[in-house]
Amino acid sequence: xxxxxxxxxxxxxxxxxxxxxxxxxxxxxxxxxxxxxxxxxxxxxxxxxxxxxxxxxxxxxxxxxxxxxxxxxxxxxxxxxxxxxxxxxxxxxxxxxxxxxxxxxxxxxxxxxxxxxxxxxxxxxxxxxxxxxxxxxxxxxxxxxxxxxxxxxxxxxxxxxxxxxxxxxxxxxxxxxxxxxxxxxxxxxxxxxxxxxxxxxxxxxxxxxxxxxxxxxxxxxxxxxxxxxxxxxxxxxxxxxxxxxxxxxxxxxxxxxxxxxxxxxxxxxxxxxxxxxxxxxxxxxxxxxxxxxxx
Amino acid sequence: xxxxxxxxxxxxxxxxxxxxxxxxxxxxxxxxxxxxxxxxxxxxxxxxxxxxxxxxxxxxxxxxxxxxxxxxxxxxxxxxxxxxxxxxxxxxxxxxxxxxxxxxxxxxxxxxxxxxxxxxxxxxxxxxxxxxxxxxxxxxxxxxxxxxxxxxxxxxxxxxxxxxxxxxxxxxxxxxxxxxxxxxxxxxxxxxxxxxxxxxxxxxxxxxxxxxxxxxxxxxxxxxxxxxxxxxxxxxxxxxxxxxxxxxxxxxxxxxxxxxxxxxxxxxxxxxxxxxxxxxxxxxxxxxxxxxxxx
Numbered sequence: 001x002x003x004x005x006x007x008x009x010x011x012x013x014x015x016x017x018x019x020x021x022x023x024x025x026x027x028x029x030x031x032x033x034x035x036x037x038x039x040x041x042x043x044x045x046x047x048x049x050x051x052x053x054x055x056x057x058x059x060x061x062x063x064x065x066x067x068x069x070x071x072x073x074x075x076x077x078x079x080x081x082x083x084x085x086x087x088x089x090x091x092x093x094x095x096x097x098x099x100x101x102x103x104x105x106x107x108x109x110x111x112x113x114x115x116x117x118x119x120x121x122x123x124x125x126x127x128x129x130x131x132x133x134x135x136x137x138x139x140x141x142x143x144x145x146x147x148x149x150x151x152x153x154x155x156x157x158x159x160x161x162x163x164x165x166x167x168x169x170x171x172x173x174x175x176x177x178x179x180x181x182x183x184x185x186x187x188x189x190x191x192x193x194x195x196x197x198x199x200x201x202x203x204x205x206x207x208x209x210x211x212x213x214x215x216x217x218x219x220x221x222x223x224x225x226x227x228x229x230x231x232x233x234x235x236x237x238x239x240x241x242x243x244x245x246x247x248x249x250x251x252x253x254x255x256x257x258x259x260x261x262x263x264x265x266x267x268x269x270x271x272x273x274x275x276x277x278x279x280x281x282x283x284x285x286x287x288x289x290x291x292x293x294x295x
Numbered sequence: 296x297x298x299x300x301x302x303x304x305x306x307x308x309x310x311x312x313x314x315x316x317x318x319x320x321x322x323x324x325x326x327x328x329x330x331x332x333x334x335x336x337x338x339x340x341x342x343x344x345x346x347x348x349x350x351x352x353x354x355x356x357x358x359x360x361x362x363x364x365x366x367x368x369x370x371x372x373x374x375x376x377x378x379x380x381x382x383x384x385x386x387x388x389x390x391x392x393x394x395x396x397x398x399x400x401x402x403x404x405x406x407x408x409x410x411x412x413x414x415x416x417x418x419x420x421x422x423x424x425x426x427x428x429x430x431x432x433x434x435x436x437x438x439x440x441x442x443x444x445x446x447x448x449x450x451x452x453x454x455x456x457x458x459x460x461x462x463x464x465x466x467x468x469x470x471x472x473x474x475x476x477x478x479x480x481x482x483x484x485x486x487x488x489x490x491x492x493x494x495x496x497x498x499x500x501x502x503x504x505x506x507x508x509x510x511x512x513x514x515x516x517x518x519x520x521x522x523x524x525x526x527x528x529x530x531x532x533x534x535x536x537x538x539x540x541x542x543x544x545x546x547x548x549x550x551x552x553x554x555x556x557x558x559x560x561x562x563x564x565x566x567x568x569x570x571x572x573x574x575x576x577x578x579x580x581x582x583x584x585x586x587x588x589x590x
Contacts, residue, residue, distance in 0.1 A: 078413070085374075104400070104402055114371045115370065131399075131428055133463070137456050162432055163433070167430050172472075
């Protein structure tokens, strides 16, 4: 079984892309044609999210290496929303996209095992995001699950939100906490290195913190970064550079709103929504590759 | 609207109990009568979890102040499991129990807002557990949601697992990280004090760490602790004392396996499962009240 990191590299090389599209649908922002009745009927609402995602997947699949559904936007609709999340993951996989379940789970060992079974088996994800707050015993079931299923983990190290430093930058033995977390990620990832040398245990590192990304990159030369914060959250392609290695690998970049609601952006307004999405994903791919100087 | 903390105190005083029952059903541990077919049919499996929980709720409702379904054990079954989680929350509320959704969510602000809507509205919880890793901006939507809905939050401060110290005890400015988190909980809870003086922003503090609990209690005199780790995880009633205030308030204690699978324990074997569960919840209530010297 090929490791997640190696499958991710295959996709990057095949599609010449480092783009991940965040599937974070909001009822109030759906294209007009999908809006009818969704605010009165929760079952219809779940179905509308799925229809939107299926259309997005068709458009982005030649240009994105993965999709990253954020489960919060589905849980918001209750069980029907979670059913739409499940169907979205499945549809993306059936269409040859890697699926990164943005679930940020983390818990005591017994419970973490249930979460690992949930998100590597019941919800068919290729990788998930995990919160490291519980330490190694809370992480172990996710590591075991990733190894068993050829799946991946992205551990929260330095998140993209403005106040992330309040906890994540706290001084621990003369370094910010996120550096201790980076060391843990290196340790947790040792046993999950693929043929490429890259580990299937990666890190979430916000593009909004390029200086910190460079520091974390040094501590984690063989981990993949999942990089949020590009576009709508304010980071530019230049901010992404420190997250990558010289081989043009080592990171994939997520955009959610900037792609899936592209028709609301300056320069894309007035386009059919499908065309705007396609242009946004192509523009993002070119912007990143341009900054990295790769084809 | 009465605050969550005040509603919790009402329940404690009315039932003379500080017991929370963790509804963490596992298919392989269901009573025999509920096992038929559940391993072959995921829809039946979800239904079996719900039937088990409904029976548990009937048994424990006079003796427990709240139930705490751990959503991981439901997510493990995919969308059908999450539907069972929803129905469990609703059934418990309809039966007059407070519902603490053990979801340990935490994310960047926009996403945290979606989670708060999910777990205070779509899944009808009175309180939820939240992970503080993102800092104040990630916490704000949960605080706003709690205020708006008269709901509560239990923030992870010191968890019950053996390796919790690996991250949570890291030295920050001469104190363990959990003390910085305790200070944050005090700050976050200021605006959510009820008529009782207790805040609806509480803390998760494992019973397996009584020394640390005493330290956190001092920093958080008016926060409720949600205390896991009693029973199956090894903590005794004596270990619980530092989590309480002198008024006999300030904490509620969770047991999951020790109650809901009581018929597997020494001293309960051979009893009908319903009787074993009832005896276990009564024994736990008396054990805690005895250690605190309250009626």
